[in-house]
Amino acid sequence: MTLLPVVSRCASYPFIALINEPTARHKHAITHHQGFIEGLFLSGLGDAGVTVERPCRPTSLELSSSEDELKDPASYPVKIVLEHLSDAPGTHSFEMVRARFLVGADGAHSWVRHTLGIPMEGDSTDRVWGAIDFTPLPSSDFPHWRNVATVNAADAGLVLIPREDNKVRVYVELGVANEFEQDERGRPDTSKITADKLLDISKRAFKPYTFETTPDKVEWYTAYIIGQRVAARFCDQGRAFIVGDACHTHLPKGGQGMNVSINDGHNLAWKLAYVVKGWSPMAPLDTYEAERRK
């Protein structure tokens, strides 16, 4: 990618960047939103005859401590109870599953990680970020709406990602979490972070450029608390794994979270498939943590 010469506190990259890596199969980067990508995976699973059961949550987990059982790839050392949730009367049920392996892909607050007693390590400071999707009016004079851009202002750092249909996503760095007013749970009170507030901060940061939008052109916004951390282990007893946000959390600046998470899944999935199909001993599974945690 080429860094364009723009105002000194703003960096901008062409949205559809030319990728110069000689081995790259596709020469352009394209942005798709996460719901679209998740839809592709669900559709691929459906084509392979796999149905994702929702809503469903685990309520208990036991992992055998028997060395013999853990060493035998054909054994079922994982015992997990699933609760199938439903609003329909009489359909709420529990199911006990015996499994050879468990993969916890249950996000930043991972129940699997907590249950396995795996701590998170790294940045002890959480930060509060806002994100807002909107369409700027044509009168806006910021020249880089259709590029990926970062803007650094005195009171906020912004990251701008162009989206489909002339929309943009702006990430707004709002500050250190423990400097916010706390709510009754002792967490930063994000209830006062409104779409208007995120737009006001963005407008100040964009100066001397200006932009306007209208309430009907604001599609979505959120405020969330995040720190940069990594799990102390990605695996327990060679049988229970965690992937994605369950084992690492990132600030949104690099747009890494989902990409890194997909790579975790890819790294682990083919190794699990080889072991489960009996094509390989269990040894390659040890390389998952070594390759993904470094």
Ligand SMILES: Cc1cc2nc3c(=O)[nH]c(=O)nc-3n(C[C@H](O)[C@H](O)[C@H](O)COP(=O)(O)OP(=O)(O)OC[C@H]3O[C@@H](n4cnc5c(N)ncnc54)[C@H](O)[C@@H]3O)c2cc1C
């Ligand atoms: C506002 C925002 C913007 C982001 N933008 C980007 C971006 O531009 N690029 C990027 O790469 N990443 C981005 N990320 C990060 C990205 O969303 C995450 O890194 C990614 O979703 C991680 O995927 P995951 O499958 O590990 O976890 P999740 O997407 O969090 O999925 C976890 C799943 O597990 C389910 N679950 C959790 N607990 C339980 C339980 N006890 N029982 C049953 N199910 C459970 C949840 O319902 C959810 O479906 C963004 C994140 C946020 C918050």
